[in-house]
Amino acid sequence: MKLKDRVTVITGGAKGIGLAYGRRFVKEGAPVVIGDVDDKAGAAAVAALEKEGGKALYVCCDVTKKAEVDALFDAAVKAFGHVDVCIANAGIVNDGSFLELKEEDFDRVMAVNVKGVFLTGQSAARAMIAGKRKGVIINIASTNAIVVQHGQVTYPVSKGAVNLLTKVMAISLADNGIRVVAIGPGPTRTEMLDEVIKNHPTFMKNVGLRTALRRPAEVEEIAGVAAFLASDDASYITGQTIYAEGGRLALNYMMPEK
Ligand SMILES: NC(=O)c1ccc[n+]([C@@H]2O[C@H](COP(=O)([O-])OP(=O)(O)OC[C@H]3O[C@@H](n4cnc5c(N)ncnc54)[C@H](O)[C@@H]3O)[C@@H](O)[C@H]2O)c1
Numbered sequence: 001m002k003l004k005d006r007v008t009v010i011t012g013g014a015k016g017i018g019l020a021y022g023r024r025f026v027k028e029g030a031p032v033v034i035g036d037v038d039d040k041a042g043a044a045a046v047a048a049l050e051k052e053g054g055k056a057l058y059v060c061c062d063v064t065k066k067a068e069v070d071a072l073f074d075a076a077v078k079a080f081g082h083v084d085v086c087i088a089n090a091g092i093v094n095d096g097s098f099l100e101l102k103e104e105d106f107d108r109v110m111a112v113n114v115k116g117v118f119l120t121g122q123s124a125a126r127a128m129i130a131g132k133r134k135g136v137i138i139n140i141a142s143t144n145a146i147v148v149q150h151g152q153v154t155y156p157v158s159k160g161a162v163n164l165l166t167k168v169m170a171i172s173l174a175d176n177g178i179r180v181v182a183i184g185p186g187p188t189r190t191e192m193l194d195e196v197i198k199n200h201p202t203f204m205k206n207v208g209l210r211t212a213l214r215r216p217a218e219v220e221e222i223a224g225v226a227a228f229l230a231s232d233d234a235s236y237i238t239g240q241t242i243y244a245e246g247g248r249l250a251l252n253y254m255m256p257e258k
Contacts, residue, residue: 002231004029007080009072011063011120012090014041016190017140019048020219021087024227026054031080035061035072036090055080063090063116066123073127082131085230086124088117089140093155093192106154113158114165121169125178134177136230139166141184143245159184163241170239179238181229186245187216209254212247 008025012018013034022032026049034056036042042058049056057079061072076083092112094105117139128135144152145159162182169180187193187207193216197203208214225244228234243249 001027001029002227002233003085006030006084006230007033007076007082008085008087008230009033009035009076009083009124010087010089011035011061011072011116013087014038014045014058016192017185017188017219017222018087018089019045020223021089021226022049022054022056023052024220024223025085025230026052026056028227028231030085030230031055031057033057033059033072033076033079035059035063035069037062063088063120064111066119069116069119069123073123077127077131082133083124083127083135084133085136085138086120086128087138087140087226088120088124090116090120091140091158093152095151096153097151098153101153109154109158110161113155114161117162117165121165121180125169125173125176128178129176135179136234137169137173137178137180138226138229139169139180139182141166141182141241143184143186143243143248145184145241147249166241167239174238179234181234181237181239182241183222183225183229184241184243184245185217185222186211186243186248188222189216189218209257210248210251211245212251212255214255214258215246217244217246 008030014036046056046058059072059075061068141162142159144156145163148156166182
């Protein structure tokens with residue numbers, strides 16, 4: 001167990017990749033606190049983690065609201081004594097062309113994906129420092145942080161900001177013994193992606209042609225990267241984004257059709 005007793009707060013942990021982080025961290029011995037806006041999914045996630053033998057807590061928390069983020073970390077400290085690891089995972093996506101995109105849609109994505117990561121990281125770091133813990137903060141970026149997708153404006157911009165915020169935080173918190181890293185997943189099988197596949201029949205074919213490994217990631221493959229980054233095996237990594245993307249960013253043009 002690499003993460004025994006390392007109290008881990010995961011935003012957006014009720015579903016998707018966030019829940020997979022919870023599952024993997026519980027397996028590694030970490031108590032898990034989920035902050036999410038989906039109460040029903042949050043309760044189901046806690047039940048699932050407890051069934052798998054873990055300690056888990058759900059707190060309703062919108063990451064765009066400072067008071068709720070602070071309350072999430074207060075609840076984690078109250079329940080488990082301190083905070084060792086934070087995964088700032090809550091994120092949203094929206095489509096829209098550059099010429100048509102509405103101001104409120106731009107603001108909403110930036111609020112969750114950038115301000116939310118800032119508020120989460122600040123509150124996590126304050127809790128770690130107050131508890132005298134040498135913690136790890138993992139921000140969730142995307143391959144979209146460095147290459148953009150047709151028909152998306154704010155999402156790649158927000159994920160690029162997450163990469164730079166990760167560097168800012170790493171430099172700011174290094175003397176406190178806190179490492180800050182990011183993960184940049186490629187397309188990953190979640191309910192969200194399944195919905196996209198349903199609506200765009202050529203999606204999987206296109207992912208296959210644009211990815212060396214010819215498939216999207218499974219959530220467990222991203223959770224494994226987080227478990228490594230949170231562990232002492234990654235003790236000399238800070239300020240970096242680790243891309244788990246099946247070779248997508250190494251590929252110029254397309255894979256040959258099989
Ligand atoms: N799935 C992918 O292909 C993929 C690829 C690269 C990066 N990512 C990133 O990984 C993260 C998780 O993605 P996912 O596919 O699991 O998404 P998802 O939509 O399945 O889950 C996101 C979770 O965040 C919660 N959430 C949304 N807004 C919130 C808010 N304001 N405050 C707190 N919680 C909130 C949702 O309720 C949900 O439980 C996101 O940051 C996403 O950008 C996903």
